[in-house]
Amino acid sequence: MRQYENYQDLISAFKSACNLLNLDHTSQLHQDIIAIFHHLTNPNLRIAVFGPFNHGKSTLLNAILGNRTLPIDLIPTTGAAITIKYGADVHTRIIFIDGTEIYRSGTEILQQFAVLDGDRQMRKDVASVEIFCPHPLLATGVEFVDLPGTNDREAQDNLVKEQLLGADIVIQLLDARKLMTLGERENLRDWLLDRGITTVIFVANFINLLEPHDQLQVQNRLRFVAESFRAELPTGFSNLYRVDALPALRARLKGDVAAATSSGLVAFEAALQNIVTILQQNRQDVRLPRVQAIASQIQLLLKAKIDPILNEIQAFNHKQKAKIEIKQKAQNLIQTGFTSSVSELRDWLALPNLLNKYQPEATVALAENNFKTWQTDVFKKDLMQLQLAVVKWLYQAYDFFQGERPEDLLIPLPQAPQITLPPKLSNIHDLSEPGAIAMGGGIGWLLAGPVGAAVVGSISYLLNKNLQNSEEKINQESYDQQVAKICITATKEYFTSFSNQGLSILNEYVEKAEKVIHFEISQEPLEITQRRENLQQLQNSFNQLLRELEKAKIPANYPPEQVTQKYTYSQTKTSPPKEQNSRDKSTAANNPSSSSPPLKPEELTAKFRNWELDEEIAQMKAQMHSPGASTQQQTPPNNQAQNPLKTIVDKDKIAHAYSILGLQPGVSFAEVKQAYKILVKKWHPDLFINQPQMQQQAQEKMRLINEAYRILSTKKDEV
Numbered sequence: 001m002r003q004y005e006n007y008q009d010l011i012s013a014f015k016s017a018c019n020l021l022n023l024d025h026t027s028q029l030h031q032d033i034i035a036i037f038h039h040l041t042n043p044n045l046r047i048a049v050f051g052p053f054n055h056g057k058s059t060l061l062n063a064i065l066g067n068r069t070l071p072i073d074l075i076p077t078t079g080a081a082i083t084i085k086y087g088a089d090v091h092t093r094i095i096f097i098d099g100t101e102i103y104r105s106g107t108e109i110l111q112q113f114a115v116l117d118g119d120r121q122m123r124k125d126v127a128s129v130e131i132f133c134p135h136p137l138l139a140t141g142v143e144f145v146d147l148p149g150t151n152d153r154e155a156q157d158n159l160v161k162e163q164l165l166g167a168d169i170v171i172q173l174l175d176a177r178k179l180m181t182l183g184e185r186e187n188l189r190d191w192l193l194d195r196g197i198t199t200v201i202f203v204a205n206f207i208n209l210l211e212p213h214d215q216l217q218v219q220n221r222l223r224f225v226a227e228s229f230r231a232e233l234p235t236g237f238s239n240l241y242r243v244d245a246l247p248a249l250r251a252r253l254k255g256d257v258a259a260a261t262s263s264g265l266v267a268f269e270a271a272l273q274n275i276v277t278i279l280q281q282n283r284q285d286v287r288l289p290r291v292q293a294i295a296s297q298i299q300l301l302l303k304a305k306i307d308p309i310l311n312e313i314q315a316f317n318h319k320q321k322a323k324i325e326i327k328q329k330a331q332n333l334i335q336t337g338f339t340s341s342v343s344e345l346r347d348w349l350a351l352p353n354l355l356n357k358y359q360p361e362a363t364v365a366l367a368e369n370n371f372k373t374w375q376t377d378v379f380k381k382d383l384m385q386l387q388l389a390v391v392k393w394l395y396q397a398y399d400f401f402q403g404e405r406p407e408d409l410l411i412p413l414p415q416a417p418q419i420t421l422p423p424k425l426s427n428i429h430d431l432s433e434p435g436a437i438a439m440g441g442g443i444g445w446l447l448a449g450p451v452g453a454a455v456v457g458s459i460s461y462l463l464n465k466n467l468q469n470s471e472e473k474i475n476q477e478s479y480d481q482q483v484a485k486i487c488i489t490a491t492k493e494y495f496t497s498f499s500n501q502g503l504s505i506l507n508e509y510v511e512k513a514e515k516v517i518h519f520e521i522s523q524e525p526l527e528i529t530q531r532r533e534n535l536q537q538l539q540n541s542f543n544q545l546l547r548e549l550e551k552a553k554i555p556a557n558y559p560p561e562q563v564t565q566k567y568t569y570s571q572t573k574t575s576p577p578k579e580q581n582s583r584d585k586s587t588a589a590n591n592p593s594s595s596s597p598p599l600k601p602e603e604l605t606a607k608f609r610n611w612e613l614d615e616e617i618a619q620m621k622a623q624m625h626s627p628g629a630s631t632q633q634q635t636p637p638n639n640q641a642q643n644p645l646k647t648i649v650d651k652d653k654i655a656h657a658y659s660i661l662g663l664q665p666g667v668s669f670a671e672v673k674q675a676y677k678i679l680v681k682k683w684h685p686d687l688f689i690n691q692p693q694m695q696q697q698a699q700e701k702m703r704l705i706n707e708a709y710r711i712l713s714t715k716k717d718e719v
Helices: 007-021 028-041 057-065 154-165 182-195 212-228 245-254 257-262 265-281 284-349 351-367 371-401 435-441 449-465 479-516 526-551 560-564 582-590 601-623 629-634 648-660 669-683 692-718
Strands: 045-050 082-086 091-096 101-105 126-133 142-146 169-175 200-205 240-242
Touching: 007 028, 007 284, 007 526, 028 154, 028 284, 045 057, 045 154, 045 265, 057 142, 057 169, 057 245, 057 265, 154 182, 169 182, 169 265, 182 284, 200 212, 200 265, 212 240, 212 692, 240 265, 245 257, 245 265, 257 265, 284 351, 284 371, 284 479, 284 526, 351 371, 351 449, 351 479, 371 479, 449 479, 648 692, 669 692
Parallel strands: 045 142, 045 169, 082 126, 169 200, 200 240
Antiparallel strands: 082 142, 091 101, 091 126
16 A cells, blocks of 8 residues: 655644644644544544434444444434444443543443433543454454534534544435435535545435335435535445445344345445445545645644734834945945045145145244244144044944944144254344344344344245255355244154154044944844744744645645745745635634634524535536536637637527526626525425425426526626
């Protein structure tokens, strides 16, 4: 038997997803997942008998087993899921919720632990009930499950739904006297079809209780119901059998082969054994579709958690990126402005530039004894402007980046030059020579009157000729020239000291400024970090589940390109998968973990009726093989050269279809659908179960209604 080798990996993927989703352990989805785990790891092929109370489920199983193994004396009887397995002798095991077990020979103990009490309640302390008996079919690795009847109590229904998901074959027992009630149809859809359970065999009981003239009509109706269900059984086997359960049991107990054959039991057993043999060879094809239905719900729940977190993180990333881009631009602008201001100050501090711009004024101010005033009013003022131009960029950086606080740029001014005048060697009485004045009162007096003018003139002359730097020998210098050279030398030393110190301070300042004109990407909030981790976990779980589904060759409800990308949100945000059909919507509506509120009883009834009209009736129509159906299937969708509805004959059919539905030609399709629903509610054959003649008329009426609806549906699609 071909087996999927990674069931444990698939189960681990499911468990991981459930932990992240924090599923309520009492929810239907969580119970379904547990049932899937047990189903995948169960080595036996499991056959469950399913149906409402009093349909004869236990009686049918007793007939198959050939004895009264199961209790059938009480009405109703089965109050637990009773699993029947192979054993050398007949014995029973009761497993309780607390883990304790009871073994008893025979099955009498079932009357104590496996039937409903006087209030029709199941025992709350029993976890499972198992019967072991030596039947040849059970010896081949088959186990039967006798389920409680449905449509009585919620607890029984929940137990049945859980057990059905773990069944490889479901035998749905029908009461021929009241075929497919509303509740049975709803269970067929919600409990079987929507959950991927399609290996279903219908068994009709109680046909022997009908009058002979009614049996043929009921059998035709049964065939119609069975054909409307898309059962996935091995090729060549019907999904409908007749077994009169009680006569079959009596015949088996008496050993009456002829009576057992006439009851339908022999034919059903033979078909069941052959179906079992085929399915056992490839059990994976039966079990894995159930996994797909559950996986689809989990994927949608994971996605419902992923999307809001993803949107939140993407919004944060977008804002963060915008902030970084703005700060990067600001950093570039500030750095450019700062570099420009530093370059301007560095050029200003260069000694040649200082001497060229300031030495003449400074020397004259020194000669005139006004150096400190000049230094404060001119030189210091220019320095402060240049320093502020540099510092302002760092304060802008601090305001914008909130990083390291900048220091002020402070380049101190040297002490004012101190000079000593040379002695006057000429005649002290010669007032035309400046030396006499200098010796009498210093430089301030020296520059008074004509002598001062002569010194200033010498300063201008010497600076212009750069004689102070020349090697030219002057054999005889005037006193004013000597004084001028002393002043020039003093200011040069002043500016040289200032330049060296200023450039050194500026270079150190520029190095420190790198820490200020720099921004660090702020650490993201802890909440966002946690959301990222949560998102990564959800993504990993989603992708792990997707990978395991691919390994098991289970189709995912996502387009191929999304399957290839493993739905990695961090790379590309993909749009949510479209719902595959109306069943996905109803499944989500019935999912306790979903955000949708639970349906009220009247809403549930309306929901089923809508499904019956929109889904089941469509299946019925397909089984009628209406004229023109094959032509429609063979017509290429892009073939517009020939449209059969354009012919006169088909136009007449369309007009007749409108007439059958009681509509005027040309009304909207919504009106067509509404009229169709009203007529189905009025003429559905199930409404006339106890009126054979009316039921026959209803079937014919339904055929015409379905045909009219098909024609108008085709017209709508082609338009």
